[in-house]
Amino acid sequence: MKKLVREFEFSPEQLDTVRELxxxxxxxxxxxxxxxxxxxxxxxxxxxxxxxxxxxxxxxFLMSGMKEAVELIGRAKEEGWRVAVFGDYxxxxxxxxxxxxxxxxxxxxxxxxxxxxxxEGYGLTVSSIDRIFDEFLPDLIITVDCGISNKKEVEYxxxxxxxxxxxxxHELPEELPDCILINPKIHDDYPYDNLCGAGVAFKLAQAxxxxxxxxxxxxxxxxxxxxxxxxxxxxxxxxxxxxxxxERDPRPAFSALLGKTGxxxxxxxxxxxxPRINAAGRMGDARAxxxxxxxxxxxxxxxxxxxxxxxxxxxxxxxxxLYARVLAEIAEEGPYxxxxxxxxxxxxxxxxxxVAARIAEEFARPALLFVRRGDQLKGSARSxxxxxxxxxxxxxxxxxxxxxxxxxxxxxxVSEENFxxxxxxxxxxxxxxxxxxxxxxxxxxxxxxxxxxxxxxxELTLLEPCGIGNRRPLFTVEAERVDAAPVKPLSPHLSMKxxxxxxxxxxxxxxxxxxxxxxxxxxxxxxxxxxxxxxxxVKGFVRTVVYDGMSGKDAxxxxxxxxxxxxxxxxxxxxxxxxxxxxxxRERIGSCAYGLLVVVHDRETLAKFPALNGLDTNVFRxxxxxxxxxxxxxxxxxxxxxxxxxxxxxxGPAALPPTGNARIFSNRDLPDMVGLDDVSCGREELLRVxxxxxxxxxxxxxxxxxxxxxxxxxxxxxxxxxxxxxxxEELELIxxxxxxxxxxxxxxxELSDSAIYSAVLRLKEGR
Numbered sequence: 203m204k205k206l207v208r209e210f211e212f213s214p215e216q217l218d219t220v221r222e223l224x225x226x227x228x229x230x231x232x233x234x235x236x237x238x239x240x241x242x243x244x245x246x247x248x249x250x251x252x253x254x255x256x257x258x259x260x261x262x263f264l265m266s267g268m269k270e271a272v273e274l275i276g277r278a279k280e281e282g283w284r285v286a287v288f289g290d291y292x293x294x295x296x297x298x299x300x301x302x303x304x305x306x307x308x309x310x311x312x313x314x315x316x317x318x319x320x321x322e323g324y325g326l327t328v329s330s331i332d333r334i335f336d337e338f339l340p341d342l343i344i345t346v347d348c349g350i351s352n353k354k355e356v357e358y359x360x361x362x363x364x365x366x367x368x369x370x371x372h373e374l375p376e377e378l379p380d381c382i383l384i385n386p387k388i389h390d391d392y393p394y395d396n397l398c399g400a401g402v403a404f405k406l407a408q409a410x411x412x413x414x415x416x417x418x419x420x421x422x423x424x425x426x427x428x429x430x431x432x433x434x435x436x437x438x439x440x441x442x443x444x445x446x447x448x449e450r451d452p453r454p455a456f457s458a459l460l461g462k463t464g465x466x467x468x469x470x471x472x473x474x475x476x477p478r479i480n481a482a483g484r485m486g487d488a489r490a491x492x493x494x495x496x497x498x499x500x501x502x503x504x505x506x507x508x509x510x511x512x513x514x515x516x517x518x519x520x521x522x523x524l525y526a527r528v529l530a531e532i533a534e535e536g537p538y539x540x541x542x543x544x545x546x547x548x549x550x551x552x553x554x555x556x557v558a559a560r561i562a563e564e565f566a567r568p569a570l571l572f573v574r575r576g577d578q579l580k581g582s583a584r585s586x587x588x589x590x591x592x593x594x595x596x597x598x599x600x601x602x603x604x605x606x607x608x609x610x611x612x613x614x615x616v617s618e619e620n621f622x623x624x625x626x627x628x629x630x631x632x633x634x635x636x637x638x639x640x641x642x643x644x645x646x647x648x649x650x651x652x653x654x655x656x657x658x659x660x661e662l663t664l665l666e667p668c669g670i671g672n673r674r675p676l677f678t679v680e681a682e683r684v685d686a687a688p689v690k691p692l693s694p695h696l697s698m699k700x701x702x703x704x705x706x707x708x709x710x711x712x713x714x715x716x717x718x719x720x721x722x723x724x725x726x727x728x729x730x731x732x733x734x735x736x737x738x739x740v741k742g743f744v745r746t747v748v749y750d751g752m753s754g755k756d757a758x759x760x761x762x763x764x765x766x767x768x769x770x771x772x773x774x775x776x777x778x779x780x781x782x783x784x785x786x787x788r789e790r791i792g793s794c795a796y797g798l799l800v801v802v803h804d805r806e807t808l809a810k811f812p813a814l815n816g817l818d819t820n821v822f823r824x825x826x827x828x829x830x831x832x833x834x835x836x837x838x839x840x841x842x843x844x845x846x847x848x849x850x851x852x853x854g855p856a857a858l859p860p861t862g863n864a865r866i867f868s869n870r871d872l873p874d875m876v877g878l879d880d881v882s883c884g885r886e887e888l889l890r891v892x893x894x895x896x897x898x899x900x901x902x903x904x905x906x907x908x909x910x911x912x913x914x915x916x917x918x919x920x921x922x923x924x925x926x927x928x929x930x931e932e933l934e935l936i937x938x939x940x941x942x943x944x945x946x947x948x949x950x951x952e953l954s955d956s957a958i959y960s961a962v963l964r965l966k967e968g969r
Contacts, residue, residue, distance in 0.1 A: 204826075223248060233661045259408070266383070267367075267383045274365060274382060275344075279310050283340075285313045285342045286342070286344070287316070288334070288349075289317050291317050291320050295348065296482075298346035298402070299495070300421045305407030309411050316333070319489075324606070325355075326345065335362055343367075345367070347402075349369070350374060350385055351604070353375075366381040368385070369406055370399065371386060396432045401437065403422070419443045423443065423471070426444075427471040428479065430610075437671075441667045448466050454504075456475060458494075468669050469669075478491075481513040481514040494507060520553055537829045537845055540628070541629055546571075555611070558570065562585060562586055566641050567586060569584055570614065572616070578617060583595065583607070583612040591609065591610065600627075601624040602614055603616055648676060651702075675728065676726050679724070679725050680723070684698050684718065685698060686718060692940075693711070704742070712823065718904070721821065722753040723748065749821065752819055757835070760908040761804075766928045766962070767958070773858055773861065780811070784811050798831040800834070803836055811852065843861045844861060845862070848864060851866065891916055899944065903943050906938070907924040908924055925962065933955060
């Protein structure tokens with residue numbers, strides 16, 4: 203279950219400060235509190251933050267190596283040196299190449315720009331260096347977005363007779379290259395160390411050509427967003443200025459990629475331009491992205507944009523296919539360690555990072571995916587918020603050929619013989635350094651929905667650009683029953699109104715039973731302000747729903763419906779007594795945090811098993827696919843439980859959705875079916891319900907038997923209606939498929955033709 207955490211709690215003294223800041227800046231206390239909690243503790247800091255601008259740029263000469271780099275480049279210009287720019291193949295590297303090559307051109311040097319393809323390896327490689335010397339024979343090579351971990355390769359360049367300037371932003375290795383280095387991570391007078399590669403190139407451009415470099419800020423902005431560095435400090439100013447330039451006067455390349463997009467935000471860049479630039483490198487044609495960013499020919503730009511769009515569609519399809527294959531591997535092996543680490547023979551190295559990020563999010567732990575190349579494996583690591591994967595790899599470096607990256611992402615090369623050793627070492631290292639709480643997905647909340655939500659919503663737009671390090675503030679509103687409905691028939695998206703706010707929940711159809719039930723819940727959302735035909739609209743975009751799994755009574759009827767749907771597929775199980783099961787649960791929960799699922803059909807059963815104290819109770823569906831030890835009340839028949847290795851059913855029959863290879867246990871002391879006493883299999887009773895249904899034909903019923911039973915109110919005991927509806931729909935006598943009751947007359951059938959009816963009858967007769 204996701205954990206809601208208040209982004210801030212203030213002491214009385216801090217509250218006084220927040221109120222003073224609110225008055226001084228002229229903003230609500232809510233907005234002032236958010237900014238104060240994020241380190242903006244003076245009115246001046248808040249004003250600067252709320253009005254990002256090029257006026258806030260830092261002097262590039264505060265950065266170590268900058269003065270020496272400018273002097274060497276100046277010498278190169280005076281003496282007519284041949285200068286090469288070497289960049290990475292991702293959106294940051296491509297943007298950095300565009301910034302520096304254009305800045306050098308404005309400075310008076312026409313550089314040779316080289317970007318390797320992903321298959322050639324990350325960063326400087328001997329083969330890439332040889333190609334540059336074969337094609338260009340440079341006197342000076344300047345790297346962008348790479349090089350800080352290439353001490354040996356830098357020496358190789360120098361041996362060929364060329365000078366080297368390394369500009370990079372990645373974490374510093376133990377041994378640095380012996381050349382001019384520009385990296386904000388180096389301890390110097392530069393007060394901000396979170397620039398991306400293109401951000402560093404932008405600072406070098408400023409040092410070379412002064413304010414003329416500001417014309418290149420749009421490239422730096424795109425790379426800053428694409429590289430997921432914090433949107434704080436100078437990055438915020440770079441992105442804000444870049445977005446203004448793109449919206450005011452977009453380059454033909456950006457217009458071609460953006461299409462008819464309206465408002466330009468950091469999210470626009472993240473979902474449109476950045477993926478298409480990255481797709482070129484992932485599809486083995488990084489040069490196309492570089493050409494798009496450096497060409498001035500509009501026809502060529504159009505053709506390249508079309509190519510990148512096609513690459514992006516191919517990339518999406520290939521990623522989905524790889525994701526499915528990785529899930530199958532996880533299901534086979536079981537996600538029961540502190541890392542997910544897998545390798546494939548024919549996986550595409552360009553996609554493993556994307557899929558690893560998706561796996562890390564879904565399974566709530568670091569994910570490392572590798573591609574085999576002979577006896578070497580090339581991989582990408584992605585991590586969760588609380589686990590620093592770079593430190594973990596550093597702690598296990600004895601088994602790694604080479605690696606580099608950040609706290610949340612890294613590239614790794616490892617030999618085949620050390621693959622298993624690295625996996626074991628990472629599992630042990632992470633297990634020893636981090637507590638179980640570090641793996642629980644956290645949702646940070648800035649406040650609750652209040653009456654002045656429209657004012658707050660408009661004010662929060664001043665926090666843009668939002669992203670890493672400057673997350674969009676999330677709010678909650680408490681609710682029980684919510685009148686949610688699909689935005690249109692069969693849509694996966696929901697609309698609802700709670701606390702006076704109109705909400706849209708994209709992809710929320712899976713949570714419709716939770717929303718409609720009386721479970722106590724928190725709806726977590728972000729405010730959105732949009733404009734249409736001169737009018738302003740404020741809505742809440744729902745991000746998640748967190749509920750109390752032990753509250754409410756409505757869920758009991760949905761639980762009964764789920765059990766009825768599953769009864770025909772009741773599984774073989776190992777029957778143990780309640781006492782044996784409690785001991786078994788204690789042992790399993792104590793020995794491993796993953797792989798055990800406890801299923802109940804009546805939540806009161808949980809009180810009989812003290813071993814379960816502390817485990818979250820999920821309702822219908824699990825809140826994540828992490829395979830963390832958990833309790834699931836009334837599994838949804840369409841949910842997949844295959845990631846678990848052991849499933850314990852504490853009450854009722856072992857009626858379960860897909861369970862893969864899981865070992866299943868049941869309780870021989872509590873075999874009865876929950877709700878069975880409220881159900882009659884008698885023909886007369888069922889006919890009575892059917893006759894009542896005929897009088898309700900055409901009425902709206904909602905989606906499902908439990909909801910229909912609550913709406914139609916046909917029987918004294920709602921469970922009887924749920925049972926009848928399930929049997930009748932299985933026999934094709936009725937349909938609720940479009941949310942309305944439809945009756946099919948004249949069809950002859952036998953009750954025994956219903957698998958649900960037969961299963962219930964067997965259970966009742968066996969009592």
